[in-house]
Amino acid sequence: MHSIKAFVVACAALFAAPAMAQDNHCDRACLGDLVTQYVDAMMAHDPSALPLAEDAEYTEGGRALPMGEGAWQSLTARGTFRHDYLDTTRQVAAAHVDFFEGETPVLISVALHVDDGEISGIETIVHRATPDSPFQPAVLDQPVRGMDAPVPEGMRQSREDMVDIAYRYAEGLRLGNFIDARVPFAPEAYRVENGVITAGEGCRFTPCDPARQRIMVHPGLIPSVVAVDEENGTVLLWMNFGFTDSYGPGNALVTMEAFKIWGGSIHSINAFFDFLPIGRGRGWPSEDPVPRLY
Structure with a gap:
């Protein structure tokens, strides 16, 4: 009898453990x-x-x-x-x-x-964004177009595919050419950086088509995945743009940049960036490893 009771208690504990873990999992x-x-x-x-x-x-x-x-x-x-x-x-x-x-x-x-x-x-x-900052926030009074829109039915992608597309964007920055990096921009692709529209409708640069914009080569760019919102179709990357001698002495542009991805294309981008020492690392490991791109 005692052995049966002990077996029942052990089984209860075994099945309770996943339930407790689930209780501590943040939805x-x-x-x-x-x-x-x-x-x-x-x-x-x-x-x-x-x-x-x-x-x-x-x-x-x-x-x-x-x-x-x-x-x-x-x-x-x-x-x-x-x-x-x-x-x-x-x-x-x-x-x-x-x-x-x-x-x-x-x-x-x-x-x-x-x-x-x-x-x-x-x-x-x-x-x-001090008065001498190169980008003065102009459109932070409204959400970034499309960023929080529900992913259309049947257009959601796997985590791996979303990360792959986001990393292609990072590779385009490294090469200085989004076309050679095969970055799949949607026709309505739209980008906001530090509150300034830099691609898509209403952008302050020409051309506004992100695929055709001239980009500085960033050979030392380092990307890392911060978060992947699989339900909302967004990937957040941390990127240190590396040495280009254009962001102030000893500095690099460092950003957390979000990509709205569904149906095989990038639809919206939002970035907040700062200028930090070139050697400043992220300090947090990513569980979504960076592929060997070259």
Whole structure:
């Protein structure tokens, strides 16, 4: 009798373990709520309001800082712009969000790394659009066209295919030519960078067709996957553009750039970037490895 009872208890524990793990797995609603909590905590200048793991780490522009320092201390107002990229597979809640420090727009890319329902790390890039910034945000009063639109029925792609297309874009930047990199832009492809339309309808450059635009060669570009929102059809890449001697002495352009991908094409792109030391790495490993492109 005792052996039968012990067997039943053991079986119950065995079947209960996956259920408990499932309870600690953040679904889309949970991940989106963590982004909201992060925004609220930033405005309250109080990271303790977040469900942080005991050893949670914080980086700003690839540099490790104590939790609560950096932009945590200086923000004065919340803007209206926010796009979420929710990776339920890798448990990453990422977003582009705008804030202010006085009159200065502050564009923050954030990735919350989640383990067992707690935030184990906060990865950010913070750009202050000071009056001398080359890009002055002009269209952050509205969402990026198409970025949050539902993926049309039957047009959703696998995680692997979405990542492949996003990496083709990175390869186009490296080569200085999106055509040779076989980047599949949709006819209505639209790109916003730091709040400025740089491709598609309403862009400030010519030509506005992203496939035909002249691009600087970035031979040292390093890409890395931050998050893949498989339901919403978005891939968020971290990219250090490497040495080009064009972003200030010793600096490289570093971005978190999101791609809306469905039906085999890129439809919308949104990037928040900053200028950081060339050797500044991401500091967070990607579970979606970079392919050998050359």
